Amino acid sequence: MLVVATVSFVLIRLAPGDPASVIAGPYASADDIGRLQTALGLDQPLPVQLVKWYGRLARGDLGDSIFLRRPVLEAIYERLEPTLLLTGWAMLIAVLVGVPVGVVSARHHNSFLDQSFMALALIGLSVPNFLLGLLMILCFGVWLGWLPVAGYVALEGGLWPNVRSLIMPALALGLVQSALIARITRSSMLDVLREQYILSGRSKGLTERTVVYKHALKNAIIPTLTVIGITFALLIGGAVVIETVFNIPGLGRLMLRRDYPVVQGVVLLIALTYTAINLLVDLAYLAIDPRIRFR
Protein backbone atom coordinates (compact mmCIF):
# COMPACT_ATOMS: atom_id res chain seq x y z
CA MET A 1 0.00 0.00 0.00
CA LEU A 2 2.62 2.43 1.09
CA VAL A 3 4.75 1.38 -1.84
CA VAL A 4 1.91 1.95 -4.26
CA ALA A 5 1.26 5.39 -2.82
CA THR A 6 4.93 6.32 -2.97
CA VAL A 7 5.33 5.12 -6.53
CA SER A 8 2.35 7.14 -7.66
CA PHE A 9 3.70 10.22 -5.92
CA VAL A 10 7.31 9.99 -6.99
CA LEU A 11 6.74 9.04 -10.61
CA ILE A 12 4.35 11.89 -11.19
CA ARG A 13 6.25 14.50 -9.24
CA LEU A 14 9.72 13.68 -10.50
CA ALA A 15 8.77 15.01 -13.88
CA PRO A 16 10.13 18.37 -14.93
CA GLY A 17 7.82 21.31 -15.40
CA ASP A 18 5.44 22.52 -12.75
CA PRO A 19 1.78 23.41 -12.63
CA ALA A 20 2.43 26.84 -11.12
CA SER A 21 3.82 28.11 -14.40
CA VAL A 22 0.97 26.42 -16.26
CA ILE A 23 -1.72 28.12 -14.18
CA ALA A 24 0.01 31.45 -14.27
CA GLY A 25 0.17 31.32 -18.04
CA PRO A 26 2.99 32.19 -20.42
CA TYR A 27 3.03 35.90 -19.60
CA ALA A 28 3.45 35.60 -15.84
CA SER A 29 6.61 36.97 -14.26
CA ALA A 30 9.01 34.73 -12.34
CA ASP A 31 7.81 36.52 -9.23
CA ASP A 32 4.20 35.53 -9.79
CA ILE A 33 5.16 31.95 -10.38
CA GLY A 34 7.21 31.93 -7.20
CA ARG A 35 4.27 33.24 -5.19
CA LEU A 36 1.97 30.61 -6.65
CA GLN A 37 4.49 27.89 -5.87
CA THR A 38 4.59 28.97 -2.24
CA ALA A 39 0.82 29.06 -2.08
CA LEU A 40 0.57 25.54 -3.48
CA GLY A 41 3.42 24.21 -1.35
CA LEU A 42 5.40 23.27 -4.43
CA ASP A 43 8.53 25.14 -3.37
CA GLN A 44 9.31 22.74 -0.55
CA PRO A 45 11.70 19.86 -1.17
CA LEU A 46 10.13 16.69 -2.54
CA PRO A 47 10.49 14.52 0.58
CA VAL A 48 8.75 17.19 2.64
CA GLN A 49 5.89 17.28 0.16
CA LEU A 50 5.72 13.51 0.21
CA VAL A 51 5.51 13.31 3.99
CA LYS A 52 2.81 15.98 4.07
CA TRP A 53 0.88 14.07 1.44
CA TYR A 54 1.11 10.87 3.52
CA GLY A 55 -0.16 12.72 6.55
CA ARG A 56 -3.22 13.94 4.71
CA LEU A 57 -3.69 10.57 3.03
CA ALA A 58 -3.87 8.85 6.40
CA ARG A 59 -6.74 11.16 7.26
CA GLY A 60 -8.48 10.29 4.01
CA ASP A 61 -7.71 13.67 2.49
CA LEU A 62 -6.31 13.60 -1.02
CA GLY A 63 -5.65 17.33 -1.06
CA ASP A 64 -7.08 20.03 -3.26
CA SER A 65 -7.04 20.14 -7.00
CA ILE A 66 -4.67 22.78 -8.32
CA PHE A 67 -6.85 23.72 -11.29
CA LEU A 68 -10.35 23.18 -9.95
CA ARG A 69 -9.49 24.67 -6.53
CA ARG A 70 -11.58 22.13 -4.67
CA PRO A 71 -10.99 18.85 -2.83
CA VAL A 72 -9.74 16.05 -5.05
CA LEU A 73 -12.13 13.54 -3.49
CA GLU A 74 -15.08 15.71 -4.41
CA ALA A 75 -13.91 16.03 -8.00
CA ILE A 76 -13.34 12.29 -8.24
CA TYR A 77 -16.69 11.47 -6.69
CA GLU A 78 -18.45 13.63 -9.22
CA ARG A 79 -16.83 11.81 -12.13
CA LEU A 80 -17.15 8.32 -10.71
CA GLU A 81 -20.58 7.37 -12.03
CA PRO A 82 -19.86 7.21 -15.78
CA THR A 83 -16.54 5.41 -15.35
CA LEU A 84 -18.03 2.89 -12.93
CA LEU A 85 -21.04 2.16 -15.13
CA LEU A 86 -18.91 1.95 -18.25
CA THR A 87 -16.44 -0.47 -16.68
CA GLY A 88 -19.26 -2.53 -15.20
CA TRP A 89 -21.12 -2.92 -18.48
CA ALA A 90 -17.92 -3.64 -20.36
CA MET A 91 -16.94 -6.33 -17.85
CA LEU A 92 -20.39 -7.88 -18.18
CA ILE A 93 -20.12 -7.92 -21.97
CA ALA A 94 -16.58 -9.28 -21.88
CA VAL A 95 -17.57 -12.20 -19.63
CA LEU A 96 -20.94 -12.91 -21.25
CA VAL A 97 -19.38 -13.03 -24.70
CA GLY A 98 -15.95 -14.43 -23.87
CA VAL A 99 -16.86 -17.43 -21.71
CA PRO A 100 -19.60 -18.91 -23.95
CA VAL A 101 -17.48 -18.40 -27.07
CA GLY A 102 -14.57 -20.16 -25.37
CA VAL A 103 -16.76 -23.06 -24.22
CA VAL A 104 -18.41 -23.53 -27.61
CA SER A 105 -15.05 -23.36 -29.36
CA ALA A 106 -13.65 -26.02 -27.06
CA ARG A 107 -16.68 -28.29 -27.50
CA HIS A 108 -16.45 -28.12 -31.25
CA HIS A 109 -12.70 -28.15 -31.29
CA ASN A 110 -11.09 -27.60 -34.71
CA SER A 111 -14.47 -27.22 -36.36
CA PHE A 112 -15.22 -24.35 -38.69
CA LEU A 113 -17.03 -22.57 -35.86
CA ASP A 114 -14.03 -22.92 -33.56
CA GLN A 115 -11.61 -21.63 -36.15
CA SER A 116 -13.75 -18.67 -37.08
CA PHE A 117 -14.24 -17.78 -33.41
CA MET A 118 -10.51 -17.98 -32.79
CA ALA A 119 -9.73 -15.93 -35.89
CA LEU A 120 -12.16 -13.31 -34.59
CA ALA A 121 -10.53 -13.46 -31.17
CA LEU A 122 -7.14 -12.87 -32.71
CA ILE A 123 -8.47 -9.86 -34.55
CA GLY A 124 -10.07 -8.72 -31.31
CA LEU A 125 -6.68 -8.85 -29.63
CA SER A 126 -5.23 -6.69 -32.40
CA VAL A 127 -7.81 -3.91 -32.44
CA PRO A 128 -7.22 -1.13 -29.96
CA ASN A 129 -10.47 -0.35 -28.13
CA PHE A 130 -10.45 3.31 -29.15
CA LEU A 131 -10.25 2.27 -32.79
CA LEU A 132 -13.19 -0.11 -32.38
CA GLY A 133 -15.03 2.76 -30.68
CA LEU A 134 -14.34 5.09 -33.61
CA LEU A 135 -15.43 2.47 -36.12
CA MET A 136 -18.63 1.87 -34.18
CA ILE A 137 -19.39 5.58 -34.08
CA LEU A 138 -18.87 5.66 -37.81
CA CYS A 139 -21.09 2.65 -38.42
CA PHE A 140 -23.94 2.91 -35.91
CA GLY A 141 -23.80 6.63 -35.18
CA VAL A 142 -22.94 8.34 -38.44
CA TRP A 143 -24.08 5.91 -41.14
CA LEU A 144 -26.98 4.08 -39.54
CA GLY A 145 -27.91 6.73 -37.00
CA TRP A 146 -29.14 4.17 -34.44
CA LEU A 147 -27.25 5.43 -31.44
CA PRO A 148 -25.96 8.78 -30.22
CA VAL A 149 -22.56 9.61 -31.71
CA ALA A 150 -21.06 10.70 -28.41
CA GLY A 151 -21.92 12.17 -25.06
CA TYR A 152 -23.22 10.82 -21.81
CA VAL A 153 -26.61 10.99 -20.12
CA ALA A 154 -26.36 10.69 -16.36
CA LEU A 155 -28.45 8.10 -14.53
CA GLU A 156 -30.76 10.79 -13.23
CA GLY A 157 -31.66 11.56 -16.85
CA GLY A 158 -33.46 8.23 -16.99
CA LEU A 159 -32.27 4.64 -17.17
CA TRP A 160 -32.81 4.08 -20.88
CA PRO A 161 -31.07 7.25 -22.11
CA ASN A 162 -28.22 6.38 -19.79
CA VAL A 163 -27.92 2.84 -21.12
CA ARG A 164 -28.27 4.10 -24.69
CA SER A 165 -25.37 6.48 -24.26
CA LEU A 166 -23.23 3.66 -22.89
CA ILE A 167 -24.04 0.88 -25.38
CA MET A 168 -21.31 1.70 -27.87
CA PRO A 169 -18.56 2.59 -25.41
CA ALA A 170 -19.25 -0.53 -23.37
CA LEU A 171 -19.32 -2.74 -26.46
CA ALA A 172 -16.10 -1.24 -27.80
CA LEU A 173 -14.41 -1.87 -24.48
CA GLY A 174 -16.00 -5.21 -23.65
CA LEU A 175 -15.74 -6.97 -27.00
CA VAL A 176 -12.00 -6.40 -27.24
CA GLN A 177 -11.54 -7.90 -23.79
CA SER A 178 -13.83 -10.82 -24.50
CA ALA A 179 -11.29 -12.02 -27.07
CA LEU A 180 -8.74 -12.60 -24.33
CA ILE A 181 -11.28 -14.33 -22.09
CA ALA A 182 -12.48 -16.53 -24.97
CA ARG A 183 -8.94 -17.68 -25.75
CA ILE A 184 -8.14 -18.59 -22.18
CA THR A 185 -11.49 -20.29 -21.56
CA ARG A 186 -11.05 -22.34 -24.71
CA SER A 187 -7.56 -23.54 -23.93
CA SER A 188 -8.37 -24.43 -20.33
CA MET A 189 -11.61 -26.16 -21.39
CA LEU A 190 -9.61 -28.20 -23.90
CA ASP A 191 -7.25 -29.31 -21.17
CA VAL A 192 -10.06 -30.24 -18.83
CA LEU A 193 -12.06 -32.11 -21.48
CA ARG A 194 -9.12 -34.51 -21.83
CA GLU A 195 -9.36 -35.51 -18.17
CA GLN A 196 -10.42 -38.95 -17.00
CA TYR A 197 -13.39 -37.75 -14.99
CA ILE A 198 -14.94 -36.25 -18.11
CA LEU A 199 -14.67 -39.65 -19.74
CA SER A 200 -16.23 -41.31 -16.72
CA GLY A 201 -19.01 -38.73 -16.67
CA ARG A 202 -19.75 -39.48 -20.29
CA SER A 203 -19.59 -43.22 -19.77
CA LYS A 204 -22.04 -43.20 -16.89
CA GLY A 205 -24.53 -41.68 -19.30
CA LEU A 206 -24.63 -38.06 -18.25
CA THR A 207 -25.87 -35.80 -20.98
CA GLU A 208 -23.26 -33.84 -22.89
CA ARG A 209 -24.74 -30.68 -21.42
CA THR A 210 -24.20 -31.82 -17.84
CA VAL A 211 -20.69 -32.99 -18.60
CA VAL A 212 -19.63 -29.80 -20.30
CA TYR A 213 -21.31 -27.21 -18.14
CA LYS A 214 -21.37 -28.83 -14.75
CA HIS A 215 -18.18 -30.82 -14.67
CA ALA A 216 -15.84 -29.36 -17.22
CA LEU A 217 -16.65 -25.65 -16.99
CA LYS A 218 -16.41 -25.62 -13.24
CA ASN A 219 -12.91 -27.01 -13.43
CA ALA A 220 -11.85 -24.88 -16.34
CA ILE A 221 -12.97 -21.59 -14.89
CA ILE A 222 -9.94 -20.92 -12.67
CA PRO A 223 -7.59 -19.62 -15.37
CA THR A 224 -10.51 -17.64 -16.76
CA LEU A 225 -11.01 -16.00 -13.39
CA THR A 226 -7.35 -15.01 -13.28
CA VAL A 227 -7.71 -13.42 -16.68
CA ILE A 228 -10.84 -11.60 -15.55
CA GLY A 229 -8.70 -10.02 -12.85
CA ILE A 230 -6.20 -8.89 -15.47
CA THR A 231 -9.07 -7.85 -17.70
CA PHE A 232 -10.22 -5.45 -15.06
CA ALA A 233 -6.92 -3.58 -15.24
CA LEU A 234 -7.19 -3.38 -19.01
CA LEU A 235 -10.82 -2.32 -18.77
CA ILE A 236 -10.19 0.53 -16.40
CA GLY A 237 -7.26 1.66 -18.51
CA GLY A 238 -9.38 1.31 -21.61
CA ALA A 239 -12.24 3.21 -19.98
CA VAL A 240 -10.00 6.25 -19.69
CA VAL A 241 -9.31 6.12 -23.43
CA ILE A 242 -12.87 5.29 -24.44
CA GLU A 243 -14.19 8.20 -22.40
CA THR A 244 -12.23 10.50 -24.66
CA VAL A 245 -13.53 8.80 -27.80
CA PHE A 246 -17.15 9.19 -26.71
CA ASN A 247 -16.85 12.47 -24.80
CA ILE A 248 -17.89 10.91 -21.53
CA PRO A 249 -17.14 13.05 -18.47
CA GLY A 250 -15.48 10.34 -16.39
CA LEU A 251 -12.30 9.86 -14.41
CA GLY A 252 -10.18 9.71 -17.54
CA ARG A 253 -10.70 13.35 -18.25
CA LEU A 254 -9.35 14.25 -14.84
CA MET A 255 -6.10 12.47 -15.61
CA LEU A 256 -5.21 14.30 -18.78
CA ARG A 257 -4.17 17.53 -17.10
CA ARG A 258 -1.06 18.36 -15.17
CA ASP A 259 -2.98 18.56 -11.92
CA TYR A 260 -0.74 16.56 -9.55
CA PRO A 261 -3.10 16.01 -6.61
CA VAL A 262 -5.91 14.92 -8.92
CA VAL A 263 -3.77 12.60 -11.03
CA GLN A 264 -2.26 11.10 -7.89
CA GLY A 265 -5.69 10.65 -6.37
CA VAL A 266 -7.17 8.98 -9.44
CA VAL A 267 -4.15 6.75 -9.98
CA LEU A 268 -4.14 5.74 -6.34
CA LEU A 269 -7.84 5.00 -6.39
CA ILE A 270 -7.48 2.87 -9.51
CA ALA A 271 -4.52 0.97 -8.11
CA LEU A 272 -6.46 0.28 -4.91
CA THR A 273 -9.48 -0.96 -6.82
CA TYR A 274 -7.27 -3.13 -8.98
CA THR A 275 -5.62 -4.66 -5.92
CA ALA A 276 -9.03 -5.23 -4.34
CA ILE A 277 -10.36 -6.93 -7.47
CA ASN A 278 -7.38 -9.25 -7.53
CA LEU A 279 -8.03 -10.11 -3.90
CA LEU A 280 -11.65 -10.88 -4.78
CA VAL A 281 -10.48 -13.11 -7.61
CA ASP A 282 -8.26 -14.99 -5.19
CA LEU A 283 -11.19 -15.41 -2.82
CA ALA A 284 -13.35 -16.64 -5.67
CA TYR A 285 -10.85 -19.47 -6.23
CA LEU A 286 -11.66 -20.65 -2.74
CA ALA A 287 -15.36 -20.71 -3.41
CA ILE A 288 -14.99 -22.58 -6.67
CA ASP A 289 -12.21 -25.04 -6.02
CA PRO A 290 -12.22 -26.68 -2.60
CA ARG A 291 -8.70 -27.98 -3.24
CA ILE A 292 -7.29 -24.47 -2.99
CA ARG A 293 -6.61 -23.43 0.56
CA PHE A 294 -4.75 -20.42 1.82
CA ARG A 295 -1.81 -21.20 4.00
Added chain:
Amino acid sequence: MKVAPWGDRGSNANSAHERTRYLGVRSFLRRRSAVIGAVLVAANVLVAIGATVIAGVDPQALDVKARLARPTATHWFGTDHVGRDAWSRVIHGARLSMVVGASVVALSFVGGLAFGVLGGYYRALDNVLMRMMDGVMAFPGIILAIAMMASLGPSVFNVIVALGVVYVPRVARIVRGSVLVIRETPYVEAARALGIGDGRIIARHVLPNCLSPVIVQGTFIFAAAVLGEAALSFLGVGVPPQIPSWGNVLAEGRSYLQQAPWLTLFPGAAIMASILGLNLFGDGLRDLLDPKLRGIQGAARES
Protein backbone atom coordinates in the same frame (compact mmCIF):
# COMPACT_ATOMS: atom_id res chain seq x y z
CA MET B 1 -25.28 -34.93 -29.83
CA LYS B 2 -21.92 -34.64 -31.46
CA VAL B 3 -19.22 -36.79 -29.93
CA ALA B 4 -16.01 -34.88 -29.55
CA PRO B 5 -13.05 -36.47 -31.35
CA TRP B 6 -11.14 -37.18 -28.16
CA GLY B 7 -14.19 -38.52 -26.34
CA ASP B 8 -13.92 -42.10 -27.59
CA ARG B 9 -10.26 -42.73 -27.03
CA GLY B 10 -9.81 -45.93 -25.13
CA SER B 11 -6.24 -47.01 -24.77
CA ASN B 12 -3.15 -45.05 -24.00
CA ALA B 13 -1.70 -45.81 -27.40
CA ASN B 14 -4.73 -44.31 -29.02
CA SER B 15 -4.50 -41.22 -26.85
CA ALA B 16 -0.85 -40.73 -27.68
CA HIS B 17 -1.74 -40.97 -31.31
CA GLU B 18 -4.55 -38.47 -30.91
CA ARG B 19 -2.20 -36.13 -29.18
CA THR B 20 0.53 -36.12 -31.77
CA ARG B 21 -1.99 -35.67 -34.53
CA TYR B 22 -3.61 -32.85 -32.63
CA LEU B 23 -0.29 -31.12 -32.02
CA GLY B 24 0.70 -31.69 -35.62
CA VAL B 25 -2.39 -30.01 -37.00
CA ARG B 26 -2.04 -27.21 -34.58
CA SER B 27 1.62 -26.49 -35.12
CA PHE B 28 1.00 -26.56 -38.87
CA LEU B 29 -1.75 -23.99 -38.52
CA ARG B 30 0.37 -22.04 -36.16
CA ARG B 31 3.28 -22.08 -38.49
CA ARG B 32 1.16 -20.79 -41.34
CA SER B 33 -0.16 -17.98 -39.20
CA ALA B 34 3.36 -17.30 -37.96
CA VAL B 35 4.44 -16.89 -41.57
CA ILE B 36 1.65 -14.39 -42.19
CA GLY B 37 2.72 -12.60 -39.03
CA ALA B 38 6.34 -12.50 -40.11
CA VAL B 39 5.35 -11.12 -43.51
CA LEU B 40 3.25 -8.38 -41.90
CA VAL B 41 6.05 -7.46 -39.52
CA ALA B 42 8.62 -7.43 -42.33
CA ALA B 43 6.35 -5.25 -44.47
CA ASN B 44 5.99 -2.88 -41.57
CA VAL B 45 9.72 -2.66 -41.02
CA LEU B 46 10.36 -2.07 -44.74
CA VAL B 47 7.75 0.68 -44.85
CA ALA B 48 9.30 2.23 -41.77
CA ILE B 49 12.79 2.22 -43.28
CA GLY B 50 11.70 3.48 -46.68
CA ALA B 51 9.07 5.87 -45.36
CA THR B 52 10.38 8.96 -47.12
CA VAL B 53 10.57 7.18 -50.48
CA ILE B 54 7.26 5.34 -50.21
CA ALA B 55 5.35 8.33 -48.90
CA GLY B 56 6.45 10.53 -51.80
CA VAL B 57 5.07 13.70 -50.24
CA ASP B 58 6.29 15.47 -47.13
CA PRO B 59 3.87 14.57 -44.29
CA GLN B 60 3.86 18.22 -43.20
CA ALA B 61 3.28 19.69 -46.68
CA LEU B 62 -0.03 21.52 -46.93
CA ASP B 63 -2.26 21.25 -49.95
CA VAL B 64 -4.56 24.10 -48.98
CA LYS B 65 -6.85 23.69 -51.94
CA ALA B 66 -7.56 20.08 -51.03
CA ARG B 67 -8.56 20.13 -47.38
CA LEU B 68 -10.45 17.03 -46.18
CA ALA B 69 -10.24 15.72 -49.74
CA ARG B 70 -11.49 12.23 -50.57
CA PRO B 71 -8.92 9.60 -51.49
CA THR B 72 -7.80 10.33 -55.06
CA ALA B 73 -4.89 9.56 -57.36
CA THR B 74 -2.83 12.42 -55.88
CA HIS B 75 -3.84 11.78 -52.26
CA TRP B 76 -4.28 8.02 -51.91
CA PHE B 77 -5.68 8.17 -48.39
CA GLY B 78 -7.25 11.63 -48.76
CA THR B 79 -6.16 14.68 -46.81
CA ASP B 80 -6.80 16.01 -43.32
CA HIS B 81 -8.33 19.28 -42.12
CA VAL B 82 -5.31 21.39 -43.08
CA GLY B 83 -4.66 19.56 -46.33
CA ARG B 84 -1.82 17.24 -45.30
CA ASP B 85 -1.54 13.99 -47.21
CA ALA B 86 -2.92 11.14 -45.09
CA TRP B 87 -1.01 8.44 -47.01
CA SER B 88 2.27 10.13 -46.20
CA ARG B 89 1.29 10.62 -42.56
CA VAL B 90 0.23 7.00 -42.14
CA ILE B 91 3.47 5.78 -43.74
CA HIS B 92 5.55 8.01 -41.51
CA GLY B 93 3.41 6.85 -38.62
CA ALA B 94 4.65 3.33 -39.30
CA ARG B 95 8.20 4.57 -38.87
CA LEU B 96 7.39 6.23 -35.58
CA SER B 97 5.56 3.12 -34.31
CA MET B 98 8.56 0.95 -35.13
CA VAL B 99 10.97 3.36 -33.46
CA VAL B 100 8.82 3.59 -30.33
CA GLY B 101 8.20 -0.16 -30.26
CA ALA B 102 11.86 -1.06 -30.67
CA SER B 103 13.04 1.50 -28.12
CA VAL B 104 10.48 0.44 -25.53
CA VAL B 105 11.50 -3.18 -26.00
CA ALA B 106 15.20 -2.23 -25.67
CA LEU B 107 14.54 -0.14 -22.57
CA SER B 108 12.40 -2.77 -20.88
CA PHE B 109 14.99 -5.44 -21.72
CA VAL B 110 17.88 -3.48 -20.25
CA GLY B 111 15.95 -2.56 -17.12
CA GLY B 112 14.18 -5.90 -16.82
CA LEU B 113 17.32 -7.98 -17.31
CA ALA B 114 19.27 -5.87 -14.82
CA PHE B 115 16.61 -6.01 -12.11
CA GLY B 116 15.67 -9.60 -12.85
CA VAL B 117 19.24 -10.94 -12.79
CA LEU B 118 20.20 -8.96 -9.70
CA GLY B 119 17.04 -10.05 -7.88
CA GLY B 120 17.29 -13.66 -8.92
CA TYR B 121 21.02 -14.04 -8.38
CA TYR B 122 21.58 -12.02 -5.23
CA ARG B 123 18.92 -13.15 -2.80
CA ALA B 124 19.57 -10.20 -0.48
CA LEU B 125 18.41 -7.75 -3.13
CA ASP B 126 15.49 -9.86 -4.19
CA ASN B 127 12.92 -8.66 -1.73
CA VAL B 128 13.57 -4.97 -2.18
CA LEU B 129 13.69 -5.14 -5.98
CA MET B 130 10.64 -7.30 -6.37
CA ARG B 131 8.55 -5.17 -4.03
CA MET B 132 9.51 -2.19 -6.17
CA MET B 133 8.44 -4.09 -9.26
CA ASP B 134 5.17 -5.11 -7.56
CA GLY B 135 4.60 -1.47 -6.74
CA VAL B 136 4.83 -0.48 -10.38
CA MET B 137 2.79 -3.49 -11.46
CA ALA B 138 -0.04 -2.59 -9.11
CA PHE B 139 -1.09 0.02 -11.66
CA PRO B 140 -2.85 -0.87 -14.86
CA GLY B 141 -0.19 -0.23 -17.52
CA ILE B 142 -1.91 2.39 -19.60
CA ILE B 143 -3.04 4.35 -16.52
CA LEU B 144 0.54 4.55 -15.29
CA ALA B 145 1.71 5.66 -18.73
CA ILE B 146 -1.00 8.32 -18.97
CA ALA B 147 -0.18 9.61 -15.50
CA MET B 148 3.52 9.83 -16.33
CA MET B 149 2.87 11.47 -19.67
CA ALA B 150 0.50 13.95 -18.05
CA SER B 151 3.38 15.18 -15.96
CA LEU B 152 6.28 14.64 -18.38
CA GLY B 153 4.59 16.43 -21.25
CA PRO B 154 4.23 15.22 -24.82
CA SER B 155 7.36 14.10 -26.69
CA VAL B 156 8.55 10.96 -28.45
CA PHE B 157 11.29 10.43 -25.90
CA ASN B 158 8.87 10.72 -22.99
CA VAL B 159 6.49 8.23 -24.58
CA ILE B 160 9.35 5.74 -24.78
CA VAL B 161 10.35 6.36 -21.18
CA ALA B 162 6.79 6.08 -19.86
CA LEU B 163 6.02 2.86 -21.72
CA GLY B 164 9.48 1.49 -20.88
CA VAL B 165 8.88 2.00 -17.15
CA VAL B 166 5.58 0.15 -17.48
CA TYR B 167 7.18 -2.93 -19.04
CA VAL B 168 10.43 -3.17 -17.06
CA PRO B 169 8.80 -5.05 -14.15
CA ARG B 170 7.08 -7.49 -16.48
CA VAL B 171 10.40 -8.44 -18.04
CA ALA B 172 12.12 -8.44 -14.64
CA ARG B 173 9.64 -10.96 -13.25
CA ILE B 174 10.18 -13.40 -16.08
CA VAL B 175 13.96 -13.04 -15.91
CA ARG B 176 14.01 -13.48 -12.16
CA GLY B 177 11.98 -16.66 -12.47
CA SER B 178 14.46 -18.16 -14.92
CA VAL B 179 17.50 -16.97 -12.98
CA LEU B 180 16.21 -18.59 -9.80
CA VAL B 181 16.22 -21.91 -11.63
CA ILE B 182 19.49 -21.35 -13.48
CA ARG B 183 21.53 -20.38 -10.43
CA GLU B 184 20.80 -23.79 -8.88
CA THR B 185 21.88 -25.76 -11.95
CA PRO B 186 25.00 -27.96 -11.80
CA TYR B 187 26.86 -25.92 -14.42
CA VAL B 188 26.57 -22.73 -12.44
CA GLU B 189 27.62 -24.59 -9.32
CA ALA B 190 30.57 -26.04 -11.24
CA ALA B 191 31.58 -22.60 -12.45
CA ARG B 192 31.40 -21.29 -8.91
CA ALA B 193 33.46 -24.21 -7.64
CA LEU B 194 36.11 -23.32 -10.21
CA GLY B 195 36.35 -19.92 -8.62
CA ILE B 196 34.86 -17.93 -11.46
CA GLY B 197 33.57 -14.54 -10.41
CA ASP B 198 29.90 -13.63 -10.19
CA GLY B 199 30.11 -11.15 -13.03
CA ARG B 200 31.52 -13.73 -15.39
CA ILE B 201 29.03 -16.39 -14.34
CA ILE B 202 26.16 -13.99 -14.94
CA ALA B 203 27.47 -12.87 -18.30
CA ARG B 204 28.51 -16.28 -19.60
CA HIS B 205 26.02 -18.67 -18.06
CA VAL B 206 23.01 -16.99 -16.54
CA LEU B 207 22.14 -14.32 -19.11
CA PRO B 208 22.24 -16.48 -22.26
CA ASN B 209 20.05 -19.11 -20.64
CA CYS B 210 17.26 -16.82 -19.57
CA LEU B 211 16.93 -15.06 -22.89
CA SER B 212 14.42 -17.13 -24.86
CA PRO B 213 11.28 -16.46 -22.79
CA VAL B 214 12.32 -12.81 -22.71
CA ILE B 215 12.62 -12.63 -26.49
CA VAL B 216 9.14 -14.10 -26.85
CA GLN B 217 7.83 -11.57 -24.37
CA GLY B 218 9.62 -8.90 -26.38
CA THR B 219 7.34 -9.33 -29.39
CA PHE B 220 4.29 -8.90 -27.20
CA ILE B 221 5.79 -5.87 -25.52
CA PHE B 222 6.52 -4.49 -28.97
CA ALA B 223 2.85 -4.90 -29.90
CA ALA B 224 1.72 -3.40 -26.62
CA ALA B 225 4.09 -0.46 -27.06
CA VAL B 226 2.76 0.28 -30.55
CA LEU B 227 -0.76 0.17 -29.12
CA GLY B 228 0.28 2.25 -26.12
CA GLU B 229 1.86 4.95 -28.27
CA ALA B 230 -1.27 5.11 -30.44
CA ALA B 231 -3.50 5.36 -27.37
CA LEU B 232 -1.38 8.03 -25.68
CA SER B 233 -1.12 10.10 -28.85
CA PHE B 234 -4.82 9.68 -29.44
CA LEU B 235 -5.49 11.09 -25.98
CA GLY B 236 -3.24 14.03 -26.73
CA VAL B 237 -0.61 13.14 -24.13
CA GLY B 238 1.71 11.16 -26.39
CA VAL B 239 3.68 12.33 -29.37
CA PRO B 240 3.29 16.06 -30.14
CA PRO B 241 0.49 16.61 -32.69
CA GLN B 242 2.66 17.86 -35.57
CA ILE B 243 4.63 14.61 -35.68
CA PRO B 244 2.85 12.04 -37.86
CA SER B 245 1.82 9.08 -35.72
CA TRP B 246 -1.13 6.72 -36.08
CA GLY B 247 -2.60 7.91 -32.82
CA ASN B 248 -2.31 11.54 -33.90
CA VAL B 249 -3.89 10.96 -37.29
CA LEU B 250 -6.76 9.14 -35.55
CA ALA B 251 -7.15 11.92 -33.01
CA GLU B 252 -7.32 14.56 -35.73
CA GLY B 253 -9.63 12.40 -37.83
CA ARG B 254 -12.01 11.97 -34.91
CA SER B 255 -13.31 15.54 -35.23
CA TYR B 256 -14.06 14.95 -38.90
CA LEU B 257 -15.52 11.47 -38.62
CA GLN B 258 -18.60 12.43 -40.59
CA GLN B 259 -16.94 14.40 -43.39
CA ALA B 260 -13.73 12.40 -43.67
CA PRO B 261 -14.04 8.80 -42.44
CA TRP B 262 -10.88 7.89 -44.39
CA LEU B 263 -8.84 9.70 -41.75
CA THR B 264 -10.02 7.02 -39.31
CA LEU B 265 -10.20 3.98 -41.55
CA PHE B 266 -6.68 4.00 -43.03
CA PRO B 267 -4.57 4.59 -39.93
CA GLY B 268 -6.91 2.18 -38.13
CA ALA B 269 -6.19 -0.51 -40.68
CA ALA B 270 -2.46 0.21 -40.35
CA ILE B 271 -2.58 -0.26 -36.57
CA MET B 272 -4.58 -3.47 -36.88
CA ALA B 273 -2.27 -4.98 -39.48
CA SER B 274 0.82 -4.16 -37.49
CA ILE B 275 -0.51 -5.47 -34.17
CA LEU B 276 -1.97 -8.57 -35.78
CA GLY B 277 1.37 -9.27 -37.44
CA LEU B 278 3.28 -8.86 -34.18
CA ASN B 279 0.84 -11.09 -32.29
CA LEU B 280 0.98 -13.86 -34.90
CA PHE B 281 4.75 -13.59 -35.11
CA GLY B 282 5.00 -13.70 -31.31
CA ASP B 283 2.79 -16.81 -31.12
CA GLY B 284 4.93 -18.55 -33.71
CA LEU B 285 8.15 -17.53 -32.02
CA ARG B 286 6.87 -18.81 -28.70
CA ASP B 287 6.04 -22.19 -30.15
CA LEU B 288 9.51 -22.32 -31.59
CA LEU B 289 11.52 -21.13 -28.60
CA ASP B 290 9.39 -21.96 -25.63
CA PRO B 291 6.86 -24.73 -26.26
CA LYS B 292 6.01 -25.03 -22.58
CA LEU B 293 4.20 -21.72 -22.63
CA ARG B 294 1.99 -22.65 -25.55
CA GLY B 295 -1.44 -21.09 -25.39
CA ILE B 296 -1.16 -19.47 -22.02
CA GLN B 297 1.49 -16.82 -21.80
CA GLY B 298 0.93 -14.73 -24.88
CA ALA B 299 -2.76 -14.38 -24.44
CA ALA B 300 -2.30 -13.13 -20.92
CA ARG B 301 -0.12 -10.26 -21.98
CA GLU B 302 -1.06 -6.87 -20.70
CA SER B 303 -1.31 -3.83 -22.82
